[in-house]
Amino acid sequence: MTQLRERKKQQTRQTISHVATGLFIEHGFERTTIADIAEAAGVSKMTVTNYFPRKEDLFFDAADMVVRWPARTVAEREIGESALAAIRRAYLAATERQDPLLGRFAPGFARLIADSPALRSRLREVYDQQEQALAAALTEAVGPGGGLLEPRLAAAQLAATLRVLMEEARHRTLADERDDDAFFSGLAALAGQAFTLLEPALGDYAVRSA
Amino acid sequence: MTQLRERKKQQTRQTISHVATGLFIEHGFERTTIADIAEAAGVSKMTVTNYFPRKEDLFFDAADMVVRWPARTVAEREIGESALAAIRRAYLAATERQDPLLGRFAPGFARLIADSPALRSRLREVYDQQEQALAAALTEAVGPGGGLLEPRLAAAQLAATLRVLMEEARHRTLADERDDDAFFSGLAALAGQAFTLLEPALGDYAVRSA
DNA sequence: CAAAAATATTGGTCGGACCTAAAAATTCTC
DNA sequence: GAGAATTTTTAGGTCCGACCAATATTTTTG
Secondary structure (H helix, E strand, O other): OOHHHHHHHHHHHHHHHHHHHHHHHHHOOOOOOHHHHHHHHOOOHHHHHHHOOOHHHHOOOOHHHHHHHHHHHHHOOOOOOOHHHHHHHHHHHHHHOOOHHHOOOOHHHHHHHHHOHHHHHHHHHHHHHHHHHHHHHHHHHHOOOOOOOHHHHHHHHHHHHHHHHHHHHHHHHHOOOOOHHHHHHHHHHHHHHHHHHHHHHHOOOOOOOO | OHHHHHHHHHHHHHHHHHHHHHHHHHHOOOOOOHHHHHHHHOOOHHHHHHHOOOHHHHOOOOHHHHHHHHHHHHHOOOOOOOHHHHHHHHHHHHHHOOOHHHOOOOHHHHHHHHHOHHHHHHHHHHHHHHHHHHHHHHHHHHOOOOOOOHHHHHHHHHHHHHHHHHHHHHHHHHOOOOOHHHHHHHHHHHHHHHHHHHHHHHOOOOOOOO
8 A cells, every 4th residue: 555654644744733733832933943843743853844844834734725715716616707706705605614714713823823923924925825826817717818917906906805804813813702603704794895895896807708 | 423323323234235235136145144244344243133133124125115105195195085096196106206116126136036035025024014004094094983894905905906016017127127217107007007996996985084 | 531321242042944864664576 | 575666754964044141342421
């Protein structure tokens, strides 16, 4: 089985990530060293670095998902649906299933981010990659016809709205909003208003043709 | 004279910044160490760090201006003028006077940014601070009446547009667009389109009352 | 000019990122 | 299943940016 090796790798990766998260929550991000993590996980420092090239990656392990979902949503939008409508629909669906992707971290996580410049910087990078991926998807969606700047402007506005919503979600989580149902329905209401603001500019942008 | 010391400080600051810029252009950002800069400027490493806490500050010495101008523009908008209109007017005025603030760096600078992850990260931070300052100005402008999220959404959209325009300016500079007149008039045309996109959503947001 | 205040320097520590060579573990091949 | 090939992990080290404490120097003020 060529999968035994793969399973072990995932296992050690998981162990390292888990141990690191525990240490971060316990002592803070900056005050936890890679050496600490390596020792606690029972591996060498270099192994930690091999799995997680930058220290911040130990924290934002699910960043890829956040980066990709808006672009994927646009790429898979239904016939007759605009990019904005697809993203709005996907966002509201995520609130229905109470997806942590929207920024509903554990309070401990939210606090770590708020307290660490390095983590906030990494988060900005994630948002940026999300926007770039979205711009690429929109460029693909509208074809070579439209102006070159339009997809980037549209991506920037969509991503900016998503980012504000995510920051608000983190902020509310920090402010100790405990009831998940209330949290997510509140978020859905905000998102409705936010996306409606974009409607006049983007309501019929990148509508998928039959 | 309490100003002689001040002048000397500005002098050494200027010297360090100038020397650093030369070394960056010559060898690249990451390949230039703070020790190199200190030695070339004839000061100690710690002196460099005192004037420029982070290495990236040696490069983005005028970041404050970029961070503040949109917020200041909104705060000083004319009676009957919306935030969007004020920013559009200020942007077009900047193209008239061919202000480097809009992203018209020397080609060497633009290349350094493109090649350095650390500089791009710092640039993201600048954009973020620009947006936060703008959000604060808008919150101030609309008073306690409006929803809490609206100013942040408006700031995010305005800042996103400015950022795309600035990236485009950097990109065109890199692509060796030499004629300043053509460059800035092209930028003005793009900006016109970009701001017009925001018109339906923000055209009457934060209009200054008499 | 002497005392006080602000600034610069020296000489360190620390930690994250990176590298190389070698050892260990796993998979592939016969 | 043994040995070869490949991949993963380790050990030990360098480099550099960020930071700190104590000292020295310069500037300002009385």
